[in-house]
Amino acid sequence: MRRLLFELSFLKALFVVNLSSAMEYRASFITQIVGMLINNGIYFVFWLLFFDRFGSVRGYQIDDIYLLFAIVTLGFGLAFLFAGNAGANLAYLVAQGRLDYYLVFPRPLLPHVIFSRMIVSTMGDIVFGFVAFLFTGRFHPIEILFFLLSSVLVALLLTAFGVIAGSLAFFMGNAQYASQQITNSLLTFSMYPNVLFSGLARTLLYTLIPAAFVGAIPVQIVQGRDGVLLLGLAGFVLLLWLIATAVFSLGLRRYESGSAININV
């Protein structure tokens, strides 16, 4: 337990250093956050216009979209605010031989690598997530609690998925683009009402690209105040993390380092 607390306090120290580094450039820092807010806002307005025109899609209404957006954007924001190196960045580090930097330190490798970068713009996602939740009008304490817990689980899920996608670089070499595509597809599918999909596509969203666990299921958890489903989601996240750790560890044995000169530009 003491060890775990120490590792968490180390991750906190990493976060503080990251934040200080990001705030060195004030204008860029603020622009990225505001830019992401606007970006999400535009996407959101599209759905507002859509539901204004069509009313509902197979039972999915604008209130569901508010909640879906709130959970997905908050989950995504939390994931990549803290673990900015999961996903395509991990693939880049592996392909460029830049894991060397982390391998010489006595810290658990995977958390050290993924928590060593903060994507500043995700602060805009986090703010957007909370604002979208205000629109849902769901202020029952259980709903608020389940919304927060679901978002944290979604963040953990996205991070684990990012680790798996990024670890492809151990096996494929330059997998930056592929891992970017894979993580983007997870995010994209999770932002659509899952009632739109059926058959094979729906099966895919519950298995290979588990977008249903990022969007539809957390929405169900909050709407139905469903504690059992919340536990189910937690179980799935745990399973995905076990797979992510195994894939990363297996890949690490194939790591070839590299001679890339690190030039900061």
Place this chain on the structure above:
Amino acid sequence: MQYEAGKPAIEVRDLAKRFQLKQKAPGLRGSWQAVWRPEMREITAVSPLSFTLEEGDMLAFIGPNGAGKSTTIKMLTGILFPSSGHATVLGCVPWQQRRQLAYQIGSVFGQKPQLWYHLPADDTFRLFARIYELDMKSYQRRRDFLVEAFQIGDLLQTPVRKLSLGQRMKCEIAASLLHSPRLIFLDEPTIGLDVVAKQQIRDAIRTLNETENTTIFLTSHDAGDVESLCRRVIVVNHGRIIFDDKTSVLKRQYLRRKVVDVRFADALTEPFTLPGVETVKQGTYGVKLEFDSRQIPVESVIQQVISGHTCNDINITDPPMEEIIREIYAV
């Protein structure tokens, strides 16, 4: 496994590393074929190597580019798994006990900075204190000692991106020594630095070795680093050890030639000659001289040069490492 004092700091037995390399014919046609029928070739980065290094020793592990130096260091620090063979570093098998070993070793890769680029070095120092689990009191004491040794007191609050290469490198090395490692791997620590910065770094490393008995494992293309720091030299080429002896032996046999570049204030009107010294190149305002320092001392050559001319600049260098290795092969 616990490291026992008196045992070698590094023991390497038949350590080898091979990589699979994809081969492709030149051009688009070759690329197309490689997509469907990739041909793999195995290359040997490090042939089975065996050596030991005693604790407190200073070893130069040198060789030309592609000789296998960095790959060896990466295996000894736990970054890479070897293809075969065995090694222990301070009693740990590096690729199996990476984290345990990391508390005891430091590493500086001259071309791969560890300091956070946008922050002052002091912020990275504090992060490293957390990484190595140092308590604040001992961290502060150690930091003060290193600030003194590397003369970096006035650099620590400046963002790293605004430091010169020499200043940055001093901070890099100091950062890697915060946890008082018993063994430090230095991979090209003086690359691209001017004479003064090189000397400051060498002095600080020597002081650490003398005061704390820190074992030094150095790779460098700068013969000056080798000459002024290390008592023992291992030369590798194509992944094999081709020389393993005292630095004094290398110096006596191979580091005897010196190169002197002179810039004169006035134009030379006639060929520049000195007895026993070869004039390699002569321009209007400068000459490049080469001589055997065992036959003629450096001071004597310099004295002769400045006695007859007004000089703007004099630069004394060793022959490049590649030349020394060529000489070793020639013997």
